[in-house]
Every structure is written in C-alpha cells, then in structure tokens.
Amino acid sequence: VRRQIYREIEILRRTDSPNIIKCHGVYEKPSGDIAITMEYMDLGTLDSLLQKHGTFNESKLSHVASQVLNGLSYLHAQKIIHRDIKPSNLLVNKNMEVKIADFGVSKIMHRTLDPCNSYVGTCAYMSPERFDPDTYGGNYNG
DSSP, X not given: OHHXXXXXXXXXXXXXXXXXXXXXXXXXXXXXXXXXXXXXXXXXXXXXXXXXXXXXXXXXXXHHHHHHXXXXXXXXXXXXXXXXXXXXXXEEOTTOOEEEOOOTTOEEOSSTXXXXXXXXXXXXXXXXXXXXXXXXXXXXXX
C-alpha cells in the first residue's frame, strides 16, 4: 500500500493538465500515515453522479468522454499508464470538468516497449483482450 501511495505522489507531482487532479501537498502524520491534499471536486466521482442522476444525454457524455480522453492522451505522452480508468476514479466539479484521479496502480513506463506483465485494474472495466494470454503482452495496447 505504501508503495502505491508513493507512486501516486510521484505521478501527481509530474503532471500538469486540466484533466488530471492537482496535488496541493503531501504530509506525513506523526503516526506515519500519509495525507495527500488535492484539488476539491465538489460533485465527487462520476460514479456517484451517475448513480444520483442516471445516465447522461449524448452531449454531456461527449463532453465527459472528451475530457477523459484528453487526460489519457496527456498521461500517455508523459509515459504514464493509469491502468484503472473507471467512473469511481474520475472526479467532477459543478462546471462538469472531469479529472482523472487515483494513480495507485498506475505505471511509469521507462522504455518505449516496456511490457505490462501484471493484471491490474478493475475487471468490469477491462477490455476482453486483457484476458487473452496470446494478445496481452503481445499485441495488446490497452
């Protein structure tokens, strides 16, 4: 768990994008617990917003998807792979700005063809190819 926290802190410090949650500070409590202060997103997660208000119309969905894709494009350009994109890891504010959060299982790629040799993430949000050993690690690009 501690390694995931340090990875998340490193990634948050490396990123500067309107579609990635901002980190304002990191503090270690006397107990040894680590606290990360982040940008406030008043509507919470996309998951809780969908549960409360139901599905989005096409226009709102397009707006949300565009922001998520812009955030992922930025991360990939920085050689960061999130590995757990799902509604509960996307934060939303009252202006419907969507920001990617929760980088605990993310990976910083050190080489262009660094293989992802682990199954990490949330199964319900993984592509079917992720479960095919002939594709994953070979031609898999997700």
